[in-house]
Amino acid sequence: MELRFPEYDLGLLAPMLILVITGLVVLLADTFGRRRASGDRSFLAYLSLLGLLLTFYANSRLSGVVAAPFHGLLAIDAVAVFFNYVFLASSMLVVLMSISYGARHSMNVGEYYGLILFSTLGMMLMAAGGDLMTIFLGVEILSLNLYVLAGFLRGQARSNEAAMKYFLLGAFATGFLLYGISFLYGATGTTNLKAMGGFLKAAPAGNVSALLYVGMGLLIVGFGFKVTAVPFHMYTPDVYEGAPTSITAFLSAGPKAAGFAALVRVFSFALEGLHADWWGAFWLIAALTMTLGNILAIVQANIKRMLAYSSIAHAGYVLVALVASGGVGGAQRLGVSSVLFYTLAYTFFNLGAFAVVVAMGRGDRDQVGLADYAGLGYRRPWLALVMALFMVSLAGIPPTAGFVGKFVVFKSALNAGFVWLTIIAVLNSVVAVFYYLRVIVIMYMREPAAEMQAEAAGASFSGSLVIALILAVLGTLDLGLFPSRYLDLALRSVQALLG
Amino acid sequence: MDLSFLFFYLFAAVAVGAALVVVLNRNILHCAMALVLMFFAIAALFLMLGAEFIAAVQVLVYAGAIMVLFLFVILLIQIDRVQMLRFAHRQSPLVVIIAVLLLAELLYMIIRGTLGIAPGGADAAAAGAASGSTEAFGALLYTTYLFPFEVASVLLLAAMIGAILLARLDKEEVGGVSRQDMS
């Protein structure tokens, strides 16, 4: 029997290939670098950054491409390229903030950066998944790496517990995801998303299999865990609190964006024909996610937990855009493009806030109590200033990226006719202002404890962390002040797919 | 009565019975053994469905590799200690009821045949004949599905690195022997 191997264009795979190769090089460099017993291994981080920059370049070369290589298993198009930018930005910022954090916690080893690079590959597969098989493998590459990264501080029971909890619930969610996929396959006879969409278009209206509905429900449960949507969020605060801070930052940005990328691929594009059937479920989940996330964030005294609930609430805002990404008129275009813009914007100001939390740490101790931030405005004015900016952006106040992000999301929801959901979202934003501004009040209005005042003298930034903070500030302001360029890009990305 | 019905009900009963043992038994070793039994019963059902290759993989990977891993860890760690890793479920009765209700609804739909399953394609008969062939499976895996096959290698590599990283001993735990010396 003669096998004909598929013809492929390596250029289309270049970003993924560069990531894998960099990951392998970092692992090997660590192994061989270890022979020379010099303690500092931050060169591994710079190697990873170089790989991510190369990937960024390779990704930019793909703009304008619409291809479905490997028999449609991959969908390399503008939406995938846009999401890749989000993932790469998040991974780069996390690597930058990991250098000093890793040195303090003796985590600067090849495995740490290698796993971050491999998980970025997983995210890219999810965003470029033309087939449920690719999306599933992407989810698993991402998740397996994240379980290990969450437990990276092996000496700390908290980190171990966080990893175990994350693992058990993640694997549980994978079960639901797979059961949902099997029903979609049973109903349509294919796992290819494009073929599935075609099947639905060809099917007589109102006469689709009940299997499809069961499958969609199970998929929502499975993906709901991955994007921390209520009521599948319960692991989030504990995992975010227990994981190393740099990994908490990572968890809240890239992987969630990847979850939304997969949701967009499956629901907004492949199952768009069934929008009338699935928006209700997402409507309810979006409303619950925003409300519960914001209300529970108010009562947190630990900043990592507060940011965990805040990230749940922000997942709710993205879900609002997802609800609107279908139906009549240009709703799909507007909805999906606001998902794209919001995930990009959120990556910057959210990771910025986490970078400040990383900068607050001393030695192998993190300062994560809100009280630790008292008087920060006088002790470390620059740090407090950027933290204030990120809080303002998280709260959605102009002229920051957070404001524009919320604005486009709410506009897309109104455009698609979801008035009540928009009202709930606006009310939530008002509630959220309270706990974000409280951090600013604590930083500027409250006297620090005496021992902290003494401590302030020895404060210093590491260079890489400063770069991470500067990049996050620039991103937050750029997307806030000059959003039209990015909005255009997001709109055109979706347009390229639909047109 | 068709003999295949007999076999189906036999293997299905074994699988469900073993699954119940896994979920209900108190002795973790019994659970592990029941799980092996279920893997074999499922493999037999795969054979009946014409998936010979998957049946073989099921036995080799699940009943072989994965179960050995489970037993290894169970025996490595004193079981009574593991029991202490306790999950506090306050809402668990509610969850079980919901799960049972969902199952009931699903079974009702399946048995009443209201699922409206997509009819097999036009080439269903032809492909169905080939579906048993391991040769056809291999050809498809190495052509159409070559990409996920390659991706799976990255997945396994990452899992391997992660597992070694988590399970290996720290330098302080091996009594002052530094990691450089170990590697």
Added chain:
Amino acid sequence: MISLQHYLALGAILFAIGVVGVLTRRNAILILMAIELMLNGVNITLIAFARHAGNLTGQIFVLFIITVAAAEAAVGLALVIALFRGRDTLNVDEIHLLKW
């Protein structure tokens, strides 16, 4: 010939038993076993659908699910070992692990 419904019902029963096991078991290893039950329910469903649809996609999917299950088991059991090792020196009664 046994109908598709038979296999689907079996898959659903196994999946549901697995879900109940995950939610009621208190031991990390047993929860992992219950997750394997769920995955086997999925696998039998996929293979039954593959025969029904007359293509091999479902079978190939199952191959990858088994691969992932092996990888998950390896990582999960490594986590159990790491957790156990951390616990070994601590007072076991004080564990308020994983409130959810």
